[in-house]
Amino acid sequence: MSSLQLLDLQGFDLDLSYKSSVFAKSSTPPIYTINAYNAPQHLGSGVLFEFQNQIFFITAGHIFEDRKIDDMLIPTSMRFEEILGEVYITAPSLPSLKYENEILVDSLDLAIIRLEKKVADALKIDYSFLGISNVELGHQQKYFGQEENKISDYYFVFGFPATKIKSKNQHWIAEPLFFFAFNTINHFKNKRLHVDRFHYHLFVNYTKKMTNQVTKAKQKLPALEGMSGGGLWDFVGYDINKNEPVLKLVGIMIEYRRDFIISTKIDYAIALIREKFNLPKLPIPRIPISFS
Known part of the structure; x- marks a missing residue:
């Protein structure tokens, strides 16, 4: 008798979400610092990337x-492993757009x-490093003209929110948050957020109150x-x-804002x-910006 177990639709969705989270988590560590009370304080998340035996940690500036x-x-x-290495942080001043009385900067x-080799070697025990084959360059979100409420592109969102950091037996445990999201450019355009001006970013839907697509x-x-x-991941x-x-x-x-998340393109x-x-062999898309 075959040991293969067929899953119903709900089981498949749960399995898909779980396997996606395992894959993303393997290369996505949380970031901490030690606060004035000598306790870990959560700062953010990041992604580990390897090219030509060099390990890079990519995060938000x-x-x-x-x-x-x-x-x-x-x-x-x-x-806790110290993040040691050569760092470069972007902070250019680029055109902004008013959105619901807020200013969004297209930066x-x-x-x-x-990362220094000793840090990379220490992280290898618990984490995996993404390669160029795990990255999608030149990703473009689709736009459907004047059609309303039509969605396209299926994304997976993964990171570590500060509200899900817990202490147990003097150990700090970071619980990830992950969910699937859609590109809904039309929705954003209706609110005067002209995505065609935001060349450097991708937008996906978000709301605090969501319907679980598995359990409803x-x-x-x-x-x-x-x-x-x-990371923002394209579900291929x-x-x-x-x-x-x-x-x-x-x-x-x-x-993020009340109803969407902003991500800088991995390109x-x-x-x-x-x-x-100075890694000339690393593929690079044609992008309209000069780093200074």
């Missing part, structure tokens, strides 16, 4: 505001750290503080032979790595 890199820590099964909110139950998501630096499809989802990293989350992180760390 605003996490580094008023903080030194050697004050930041990544948890491992053994201890590259990125930080790239080339209403659920309330926690605030997303701490998710900054986590499902590999039947390997029995696993296929996800490609397309963005780094930088901020710009790759371009920064290539230019600032």
Whole structure:
């Protein structure tokens, strides 16, 4: 008798969400610092990337505001590992757009750290490093003209919100938040957020009150503080032979509003790595910006 177990639709959705989270979590550590009370304080999330035997940590640039890199820590099964290495942080002033009495700045909110070898070696025990094959360059969100309420592109959001950091037996445990989201550009355009001006970013839907697509139950998501630096993944499809989802990293989350999440395109992180760390063999898309 075959040991293969067929899943119903609900079971498949649960399995898909779980496997996607396992894959994303393997390369997405939370970021901590030690506060004035000598206790870990959660700052954000980040993604580990490897190219030509060099390990890079990609996260949101605003996490580094008023903080030194050697004050930041990544948890491992053994201890908190200091984030040591060469760092480059973007902070250009670019065109902004008014949105519901707020100003959104179309800026590259990125930080790239080339980790020291001893740090990378310590992280290998608990984390995996993404390669260029795990990244989707040139990702474009689809736009359907004047059609209303039509959605396209299926994304997976993963990170560590500060509200889900818990202490147990003097150990700090970071619980991830992950969910599938859609590109809904028309919705944003109706609110005068002209995405065609925001060349550096991707937008997906978000609301604190969501319907669980598996159980159909209403659920309330926690605030997303701490998710900054986590990955936005394009759900490419499902590999039947390997029995696993296929996800490609397309963005780094930088901020959110009441009904959407903003992520900087991964293209710009790759371009920064290539230019600032002198890696000419790293693929780079044609992007209309110069780093200074």
